[in-house]
Amino acid sequence: MTKHxxxxxxxxxxxxxxxxxxxxxxxxxxxVGYIIMTSDKAGLExxxxxxxxxxxxxxxxxxxxxxxxxxxAQLTPEIESFYQKHWDQDILLxxxxxxxxxxxxxxxxxxxxxEELMTDSRKTSCFVIKFGVAGEQIAKEMxxxxxxxxxxxxxxxxxxxxRGKVEGIGSQIEEAVDLV
Numbered sequence: 189m190t191k192h193x194x195x196x197x198x199x200x201x202x203x204x205x206x207x208x209x210x211x212x213x214x215x216x217x218x219x220v221g222y223i224i225m226t227s228d229k230a231g232l233e234x235x236x237x238x239x240x241x242x243x244x245x246x247x248x249x250x251x252x253x254x255x256x257x258x259x260x261a262q263l264t265p266e267i268e269s270f271y272q273k274h275w276d277q278d279i280l281l282x283x284x285x286x287x288x289x290x291x292x293x294x295x296x297x298x299x300x301x302x303e304e305l306m307t308d309s310r311k312t313s314c315f316v317i318k319f320g321v322a323g324e325q326i327a328k329e330m331x332x333x334x335x336x337x338x339x340x341x342x343x344x345x346x347x348x349x350x351r352g353k354v355e356g357i358g359s360q361i362e363e364a365v366d367l368v
Contacts, residue, residue, distance in 0.1 A: 192354075192368045199325040206366045207231075207326055208334060213238070215343045215361065215368040218320035219280050221352045222343035224365060225250065225323060227336050229300035235341055236305065238364030246306050247339040248282060248314040252328025260337070261285040261315045275317055282316035284308075295337070306339055316340075 193202060195217060203225075206212040211230030215222050224235045236243060251257040254275055258268070262285055274281040287295065292311060295303045307313050318324070327338040343357045343365075354368060362368060 191366070195322045197321070199329060200322065203322075203367055204326050204329055207330060207338060208336075213365040215354075215357055215365050216320070216323045216326070216340075218323060219318075220320075222354065222357055223250075223319070223323065223340040224343045224361065225326065225338055225340045227330060227334075227338050229298070229302040229305070232302055232305040232339060234364055235339075238361045239341060239345060240360075241341065243305065244308075245341075246308055246313060247341045248316050249306065250319060250323060250327040250338045250340050251315055251317050252324050252326070252331050252338070254317070256327075256331045256337075257315055257317060260288060260291040261313075262288055271317060278318055280316070280318045280320075282314045282319075284312050284314050286310070286312050302339075 203214050203216065206214050207225055207227050210228060211234060213224055213226045213231045213234050216225050224238065226232055226235055232247060235247065249260060251260070254272060257271060267283070271281060295306065330336045330338050343361055345358050345360065
């Protein structure tokens with residue numbers, strides 16, 4: 189059975205350790221519900237299987253800082269300003285953007301094919317900021333201390349919302365992840 193913990197407002201060391209580990213997946217609260225977080229191809233495969241999600245529906249990139257966003261996504265001055273305004277006002281924002289060439293090369297350099305599950309046919313992804321402190325803390329730590337990106341999708345069966353309740357994630361997702 190999946191382990192449940194109550195987030196206490198601080199960086200979840202247990203959640204972080206799981207996301208750092210190969211294939212690790214957690215369900216994490218956000219401002220609008222729950223997400224499945226992972227950081228590698230094995231975790232992405234688990235996420236897709238748990239959600240019964242079509243493989244042509246890429247995950248999102250969770251950015252724990254504006255510096256991470258700037259390092260990964262191609263931003264025009266207008267887009268960067270738009271993101272910065274949302275960052276400063278603590279407003280969730282996700283936009284589908286092309287990857288910077290060197291960042292996409294880093295994604296490919298893992299050599300496990302994760303880019304196929306994280307990008308669409310145009311080599312774009314949805315880059316999300318200010319999604320919720322619990323996950324933001326993990327994403328920031330992963331980027332700054334581990335040099336790794338964190339990927340996610342909503343924690344609900346594809347096509348069904350979780351209505352912001354843990355019970356809404358469904359038993360299949362709950363059983364497939366390491367921590368809720």
